[in-house]
Amino acid sequence: MAFQMAVEIAAPADHVFAHVADVMTMPQWYSAVRSARHLGGGPGVGGRYEVVRELPGGPVRNEVEVTSFEPGREITLTSRTGPTPFVYRYVVDGTPDGSRVTLDGHISGEGLRGPAALLGGLAERLFSKGMKDNLEHLRRIIEAG
Template identity: 35%
Template sequence: MTSTSRTVIVDRPVEVVAAYLSDFTTSAEWDPHTVSCRHLDDGPLAIGSRFENVQRLAGHDSSLVYTVAEFEPGRRILLTGGNDTVDSRDEMTFTPTPDGGTQVTYSIDITLKGAAKLATPVMPPALKKLADEGAESLEARLRAL
């Protein structure tokens, strides 16, 4: 397993930021590697809600299906997902700052499966690069809310 975490702080209310990011379809707006993301279920966001997230990495598109495993509205969301080559655990926590802003911590754990396991040694630097790019884009998008 390869893990990383990034934290951004923005001058936006926690309710706004948490609602925006908990709707995982918005990852297509702020994650530079997400091509599209759609909610696969009807109804409100809840534990068990599913999303199809299509990511472009190294010139190839890969579809992952995520499920909301834990959800504390306004505080935290945990999504687990994957496909035949990868399992992913994505957690976002939302903490109000003293000045009315929000601290967002995005943590991800990636486990490669099957033949993809051969790439495990190169995962830490690749995941660091993805996380750095994602954090920069996330912060810019949240500032624009």
């Protein structure tokens, strides 16, 4: 399932990008992420992280790699292991009132097991809604300073 969404944030683009591009901040604003651990590489392309997420079937571990990186503007995170394969590309652009974060995402529920696997496309739609909620939470955190 592919999706695109955006959020306006009343903060300078460089500040917003620094937060989005720091995978270690994900547990603060991404509701399913319980922890993130740097595995090596980076800070740009090739950086690898272990991300532990809480999904309907229980906790899962994904190894995530930074697969594209343009300092101050764009980062793409690609899962390399774990269920629910995903690619999230975040682009941060300056606006007259701050910045705009656009997320181009692709996620699949193909790795879900147990009762969660029966949800199929519904699970994918729930992931999309969850990502919109996460971007709103990111906005609130950054704007609160």
